[in-house]
Amino acid sequence: MATLRLPPPVRAELETAARAGYPHEVCGLLIGARDGDDCRVDAMRTARNLNRERARDRYELDPADYLAAETDARAAGREIVGVWHTHPDHPAAPSETDRAAAWEGWSYLILSVARDGVREFASWRLAGSAFEREEIAS
Numbered sequence: 285m286a287t288l289r290l291p292p293p294v295r296a297e298l299e300t301a302a303r304a305g306y307p308h309e310v311c312g313l314l315i316g317a318r319d320g321d322d323c324r325v326d327a328m329r330t331a332r333n334l335n336r337e338r339a340r341d342r343y344e345l346d347p348a349d350y351l352a353a354e355t356d357a358r359a360a361g362r363e364i365v366g367v368w369h370t371h372p373d374h375p376a377a378p379s380e381t382d383r384a385a386a387w388e389g390w391s392y393l394i395l396s397v398a399r400d401g402v403r404e405f406a407s408w409r410l411a412g413s414a415f416e417r418e419e420i421a422s
Contacts, residue, residue, distance in 0.1 A: 286321040286418040288314075288366070288391045288407040294328050295405070295422075301330050302370045302397040309333055311343040311369035313353045314391060315362050323365040323391050329353040342381060343369050366391030366407075373398055376406035378415045386410040391418060 290298075301310055312330040316323055331349035335342045345367065357363050367390060371377075376396040378386075386392055388410045396404040408415040 286391075286409055286416075287323070288393065288418050288420050289316075289322060289324040289422070290393075290405075290407075290420050291325070291422055294325050297328050298368060298393070298395060298405075299402045301328075302395045302402050305370060306397050306399065307372045308339040309335075309341065309343040309370050309372060311345050311367065313345075313350065313364050314366040314368055314393060315353060315357045315360075316365045317362055318365060325365065326360075326362060328368060329356075340372060341374075364390075366393060368393040368395065370395045370397045376404040378408050382408075383410065383413075383415060386415070388412075393420075 311333050312328055314325045315327040316325040332346040333343045334346050335344040354364055371394055376394040392408045394406050395402050405420055407418045407420050409418050
Protein backbone atom coordinates (compact mmCIF):
# COMPACT_ATOMS: atom_id res chain seq x y z
CA MET A 285 0.00 0.00 0.00
CA ALA A 286 1.24 3.48 -0.86
CA THR A 287 1.98 5.81 2.05
CA LEU A 288 1.78 9.57 2.38
CA ARG A 289 4.21 10.72 5.09
CA LEU A 290 2.68 13.82 6.63
CA PRO A 291 4.69 15.29 9.54
CA PRO A 292 2.76 16.90 12.43
CA PRO A 293 3.81 20.52 11.61
CA VAL A 294 2.49 20.21 8.04
CA ARG A 295 -0.66 18.50 9.30
CA ALA A 296 -1.21 21.43 11.70
CA GLU A 297 -0.81 23.95 8.85
CA LEU A 298 -3.36 22.04 6.79
CA GLU A 299 -5.84 22.03 9.68
CA THR A 300 -5.40 25.79 10.15
CA ALA A 301 -5.99 26.47 6.45
CA ALA A 302 -9.04 24.17 6.37
CA ARG A 303 -10.64 25.87 9.39
CA ALA A 304 -9.88 29.35 8.02
CA GLY A 305 -11.53 28.59 4.68
CA TYR A 306 -14.66 26.96 6.02
CA PRO A 307 -17.44 26.83 4.76
CA HIS A 308 -15.75 26.99 1.34
CA GLU A 309 -13.47 24.44 -0.25
CA VAL A 310 -9.85 25.46 0.07
CA CYS A 311 -7.03 23.85 -1.83
CA GLY A 312 -3.31 23.74 -2.37
CA LEU A 313 -0.29 21.64 -3.14
CA LEU A 314 1.85 19.12 -1.29
CA ILE A 315 5.60 19.55 -1.73
CA GLY A 316 8.15 16.88 -0.94
CA ALA A 317 9.80 13.85 -2.47
CA ARG A 318 8.84 10.42 -3.76
CA ASP A 319 10.46 7.17 -2.68
CA GLY A 320 8.92 4.35 -4.67
CA ASP A 321 5.23 4.23 -3.79
CA ASP A 322 5.74 6.48 -0.78
CA CYS A 323 5.59 10.27 -0.72
CA ARG A 324 7.09 12.42 1.99
CA VAL A 325 5.53 15.85 2.40
CA ASP A 326 7.94 18.56 3.55
CA ALA A 327 5.63 21.53 3.03
CA MET A 328 2.17 22.55 1.97
CA ARG A 329 1.12 25.53 -0.09
CA THR A 330 -2.30 27.09 -0.15
CA ALA A 331 -3.66 28.06 -3.56
CA ARG A 332 -6.55 30.27 -4.53
CA ASN A 333 -9.79 28.52 -5.41
CA LEU A 334 -10.90 30.09 -8.68
CA ASN A 335 -14.33 28.42 -8.58
CA ARG A 336 -16.51 31.19 -7.15
CA GLU A 337 -19.88 29.83 -8.33
CA ARG A 338 -19.64 26.56 -6.36
CA ALA A 339 -16.95 27.34 -3.80
CA ARG A 340 -18.79 25.30 -1.14
CA ASP A 341 -18.36 22.05 -3.06
CA ARG A 342 -15.84 22.54 -5.88
CA TYR A 343 -12.34 23.87 -6.29
CA GLU A 344 -10.28 25.05 -9.21
CA LEU A 345 -6.65 25.46 -8.26
CA ASP A 346 -5.17 28.74 -9.54
CA PRO A 347 -2.55 27.92 -12.22
CA ALA A 348 -0.39 30.87 -11.12
CA ASP A 349 -0.24 29.43 -7.59
CA TYR A 350 0.66 26.03 -9.04
CA LEU A 351 3.53 27.51 -11.06
CA ALA A 352 4.83 29.45 -8.05
CA ALA A 353 4.76 26.31 -5.90
CA GLU A 354 6.51 24.27 -8.59
CA THR A 355 9.23 26.92 -9.00
CA ASP A 356 9.81 27.10 -5.23
CA ALA A 357 9.81 23.31 -4.90
CA ARG A 358 12.41 22.86 -7.64
CA ALA A 359 14.60 25.57 -6.15
CA ALA A 360 14.56 23.61 -2.87
CA GLY A 361 15.33 20.30 -4.60
CA ARG A 362 11.76 19.08 -4.08
CA GLU A 363 8.72 18.45 -6.26
CA ILE A 364 4.96 18.67 -6.10
CA VAL A 365 3.76 15.27 -4.90
CA GLY A 366 0.07 15.99 -4.66
CA VAL A 367 -2.92 18.21 -4.14
CA TRP A 368 -4.91 18.83 -0.98
CA HIS A 369 -8.39 20.23 -0.63
CA THR A 370 -11.26 20.31 1.83
CA HIS A 371 -14.74 18.84 1.79
CA PRO A 372 -16.83 21.16 3.97
CA ASP A 373 -19.49 19.20 5.85
CA HIS A 374 -18.82 16.07 3.78
CA PRO A 375 -16.67 12.94 4.16
CA ALA A 376 -13.02 12.91 3.06
CA ALA A 377 -13.80 10.70 0.07
CA PRO A 378 -13.12 11.77 -3.51
CA SER A 379 -16.02 12.84 -5.68
CA GLU A 380 -16.44 12.06 -9.36
CA THR A 381 -15.31 15.65 -10.02
CA ASP A 382 -12.13 14.95 -8.02
CA ARG A 383 -11.49 11.77 -10.02
CA ALA A 384 -12.02 13.46 -13.38
CA ALA A 385 -9.38 16.10 -12.56
CA ALA A 386 -6.82 13.75 -10.95
CA TRP A 387 -3.41 12.78 -12.29
CA GLU A 388 -2.07 9.28 -11.81
CA GLY A 389 0.85 9.03 -9.38
CA TRP A 390 -0.07 12.06 -7.28
CA SER A 391 -1.48 11.97 -3.77
CA TYR A 392 -4.87 13.62 -3.25
CA LEU A 393 -5.29 14.55 0.38
CA ILE A 394 -8.85 15.43 1.40
CA LEU A 395 -9.74 17.03 4.72
CA SER A 396 -13.31 16.70 5.94
CA VAL A 397 -14.00 19.96 7.77
CA ALA A 398 -17.01 21.20 9.73
CA ARG A 399 -17.80 24.25 11.80
CA ASP A 400 -16.05 22.66 14.80
CA GLY A 401 -12.85 21.80 12.89
CA VAL A 402 -11.23 19.07 10.82
CA ARG A 403 -12.90 15.70 11.30
CA GLU A 404 -10.89 13.45 9.00
CA PHE A 405 -7.81 13.29 6.78
CA ALA A 406 -7.82 10.77 3.91
CA SER A 407 -5.39 10.43 1.03
CA TRP A 408 -6.03 8.83 -2.34
CA ARG A 409 -4.13 7.93 -5.51
CA LEU A 410 -5.59 7.40 -8.92
CA ALA A 411 -4.97 3.87 -10.25
CA GLY A 412 -6.36 3.61 -13.75
CA SER A 413 -9.85 5.05 -13.56
CA ALA A 414 -10.41 4.64 -9.80
CA PHE A 415 -8.99 6.05 -6.60
CA GLU A 416 -7.24 3.81 -4.08
CA ARG A 417 -6.84 4.92 -0.50
CA GLU A 418 -3.28 5.39 0.72
CA GLU A 419 -2.01 5.20 4.26
CA ILE A 420 -1.15 8.43 6.08
CA ALA A 421 1.82 8.27 8.47
CA SER A 422 3.79 10.88 10.40
